[in-house]
Amino acid sequence: MMKKILAKAYIWLIIILLYSPLVFIAVFSFTESRVLGNWTGFSLRLYENLFSGGMQGAGSLLSAVENTLLIAVAAATVSTALGTIAAIGVHNMKGKLKNTIQFMNGIPMINPDVITGVSLFLLFVFLHFSQGYLTVILAHITFCTPYVVLSVLPKLSQMNPNIYEAALDLGATPAQALRKVMIPQLKPGMVSGFILAFTMSLDDFAVTFFTRGTIGLDTLSTYIYTDARKGGLTPELRPLMTLIFFIILILLVVINVRQPKQSKSIKG
Amino acid sequence: MIKRSSWALPYLIFMIFFVALPLVLILVYAFQDGSGNFSFENVLRFFSDSDAIATFALSLEVAIENTVLCILIGYPAAWILANKKYNRSAVTIILFILPMWINALMRTLATAELFNVLGIRLGKGTLLFGMVYDYLPFMIYPIYNVLNKMDKSFAEAAEDLGANPFQVFWKVTVPLSMPGVRSGILMVFMPTVSTFAISEFLTNGKIKLFGTIIQENINSSMWNYGAALSLIMLMIIGLTTLISGDSGKAAAGGAAI
Numbered sequence: 001m002m003k004k005i006l007a008k009a010y011i012w013l014i015i016i017l018l019y020s021p022l023v024f025i026a027v028f029s030f031t032e033s034r035v036l037g038n039w040t041g042f043s044l045r046l047y048e049n050l051f052s053g054g055m056q057g058a059g060s061l062l063s064a065v066e067n068t069l070l071i072a073v074a075a076a077t078v079s080t081a082l083g084t085i086a087a088i089g090v091h092n093m094k095g096k097l098k099n100t101i102q103f104m105n106g107i108p109m110i111n112p113d114v115i116t117g118v119s120l121f122l123l124f125v126f127l128h129f130s131q132g133y134l135t136v137i138l139a140h141i142t143f144c145t146p147y148v149v150l151s152v153l154p155k156l157s158q159m160n161p162n163i164y165e166a167a168l169d170l171g172a173t174p175a176q177a178l179r180k181v182m183i184p185q186l187k188p189g190m191v192s193g194f195i196l197a198f199t200m201s202l203d204d205f206a207v208t209f210f211t212r213g214t215i216g217l218d219t220l221s222t223y224i225y226t227d228a229r230k231g232g233l234t235p236e237l238r239p240l241m242t243l244i245f246f247i248i249l250i251l252l253v254v255i256n257v258r259q260p261k262q263s264k265s266i267k268g
Numbered sequence: 269m270i271k272r273s274s275w276a277l278p279y280l281i282f283m284i285f286f287v288a289l290p291l292v293l294i295l296v297y298a299f300q301d302g303s304g305n306f307s308f309e310n311v312l313r314f315f316s317d318s319d320a321i322a323t324f325a326l327s328l329e330v331a332i333e334n335t336v337l338c339i340l341i342g343y344p345a346a347w348i349l350a351n352k353k354y355n356r357s358a359v360t361i362i363l364f365i366l367p368m369w370i371n372a373l374m375r376t377l378a379t380a381e382l383f384n385v386l387g388i389r390l391g392k393g394t395l396l397f398g399m400v401y402d403y404l405p406f407m408i409y410p411i412y413n414v415l416n417k418m419d420k421s422f423a424e425a426a427e428d429l430g431a432n433p434f435q436v437f438w439k440v441t442v443p444l445s446m447p448g449v450r451s452g453i454l455m456v457f458m459p460t461v462s463t464f465a466i467s468e469f470l471t472n473g474k475i476k477l478f479g480t481i482i483q484e485n486i487n488s489s490m491w492n493y494g495a496a497l498s499l500i501m502l503m504i505i506g507l508t509t510l511i512s513g514d515s516g517k518a519a520a521g522g523a524a525i
Contacts, residue, residue, distance in 0.1 A: 003354075004353065004354055007348045007351075007354040007355075008348075008354065008355075010344060010345065010348060011345060011348055011349065011354075011355065011360060014341070014345055014364075014404070015360070015363050015364070017401070018363075018364075018367055018401065018404065018405070019363075019367075020382065021375065021378035021379040021381070021382045021401070022367075022370070022375070022378055024378065024381070024382050024385075025378045025381070036381050036384075036385060037381075037384075037385035082278065082279055082282065083279070085275050085276075085278065085279070086275065086276045086278070086279030086280075088272060088275050088276075089272060089273055089274060089275030089276025089277065089279070090276050092272040092273040092275070093273040093276060094273075101276055101279070101280055101283075104280075104283045104287055104288065105283070107287050107291075108287060110454070110458065110505065110509055111502075111505065112458055112459060112461070112462030112479070112501065112505060113459070113462065114462045114463075114464060114479045114482055114483065114498070114501070115294075115462065115498055115501060115502055115505070116290075118294065118482060118486055118494060118495070118498045119290030119291055119293060119294050119498070120286065120290050121486065122290060122293040122294060122297055122491065122495065123285075123286070123289060123290040123293055125491070126293055138286065139286075141282075141286075142282075142286040142287060145279065145282075149279075199369055202371065203369075203371055203372060205371075205372070205373050205465065206464065206465075206479075209483075210483075210486065220371065220374075221371060221373050224371075224373050224374060224377060225373060225465055228373075228377055228469060229468075233377060233381065237374075241374050241378065244370065244371075244374075245370060248366060248369045248370060249362075249366060252362050252365065252366060252369070253362060256358055256362055
């Protein structure tokens with residue numbers, strides 16, 4: 001009994017410590033004060049400002065959020081397609097080439113963000129490729145696709161290899177067999193790959209930082225970085241962080257409640 | 269009909285362009301001087317630059333300290349979470365995964381702001397504290413995953429054969445959970461050793477880590493020196509990966525929900 005209380009206390013102590021900065025930000029998102037930690041009464045003013053864009057040096061915060069989502073959707077979609085097709089290829093491969101591809105697939109996952117960022121920056125400089133949305137999306141695809149490949153591969157080995165052949169024998173074209181037979185079987189792996197790719201892209205700072213060029217393209221991360229270096233956070237970031245926190249909390253709860261029904265499909 | 273093994277070709281070509289070529293370019297730029305001639309100038313410059321070496325040593329030190337702290341704090345937490353006797357709720361587990369999904373810069377800034385308001389002076393202490401905050405979930409989750417999937421009959425067998433709980437833990441549970449610890453180490457050590465921005469925020473710009481120096485050089489168009497520094501970091505990463513064995517899959521397994 002004593003042990004159990006100690007164990008629980010330990011867990012909750014860590015949780016409280018982990019969450020205190022986030023809770024702190026969330027609490028102070030409900031007051032007007034521009035200085036953090038200074039409570040001037042309950043107010044939803046910062047939330048209003050955030051959505052109406054009525055804030056100092058503003059507008060750009062909402063467009064940064066838009067860019068972040070746009071880039072994440074684009075990168076995750078392309079990565080899922082590219083990664084799934086690659087996984088099917090790798091699964092049907094043998095020998096050295098298979099090992100080479102799997103080795104290369106591991107590189108972006110192991111490489112620190114700074115290295116991925118710098119190396120892609122050098123690539124775009126070398127090719128005289130002007131940097132902007134396209135380069136950021138390409139860079140995100142580079143570090144997202146490996147996760148898709150690794151999410152889809154286990155589903156392929158669980159699959160009965162004969163059903164694709166059976167579909168072909170029964171007169172399906174390869175495209176039909178892919179769409180009607182393979183993809184439904186691989187879907188759980190593709191979904192978890194997509195989710196992983198999406199969150200990796202949302203979270204990224206370093207790679208975006210090096211590949212966004214000088215056209216003033218900002219994602220949430222780069223916006224926060226610039227903002228914090230100017231000294232002090234824009235107060236409207238507080239409600240934004242609070243909202244993101246709750247959206248992710250709800251998403252995770254939903255995914256985890258659904259999970260048992262889908263036979264653990266989202267586990268990597 | 270095209271063979272299905274050729275379906276990997278587009279991705280292979282993509283990787284040659286966006287994974288292999290960029291790394292080769294780091295090498296090329298690292299061994300060039302400003303006008304494009306082959307030279308050892310940049311690499312030699314690092315070894316004669318005492319500031320850069322000090323920063324490099326500090327980065328390694330912080331990364332090792334952070335990793336050790338994360339294991340010390342995280343392992344017991346993962347063990348308790350995976351133990352049915354102590355934890356049956358999925359909510360606590362979600363609470364531990366959740367921070368992994370929130371932008372690291374955002375969490376770091378929140379932490380730094382909290383330190384500021386509490387009047388704690390920013391410096392090496394806050395840097396370590398903040399890093400543990402940021403990376404602890406990445407240590408707990410892979411260990412929890414391995415412990416959770418572990419075959420409980422090993423521990424029971426050890427118990428039946430007369431091992432006391434302490435022995436069961438050290439001789440059975442810990443060795444079986446090493447794959448989780450290894451991927452935890454990778455997921456904590458690698459990002460910490462290369463981090464930039466985070467260290468500046470947590471120390472108010474007082475402490476720079478290696479990643480920051482790379483970034484400053486690249487941003488001020490010192491591409492060749494920046495590439496040389498990147499090359500040195502790449503070697504550290506390669507070394508860590510070699511030591512910790514087959515890591516790609518382990519790291520990915522840890523990152524999944």
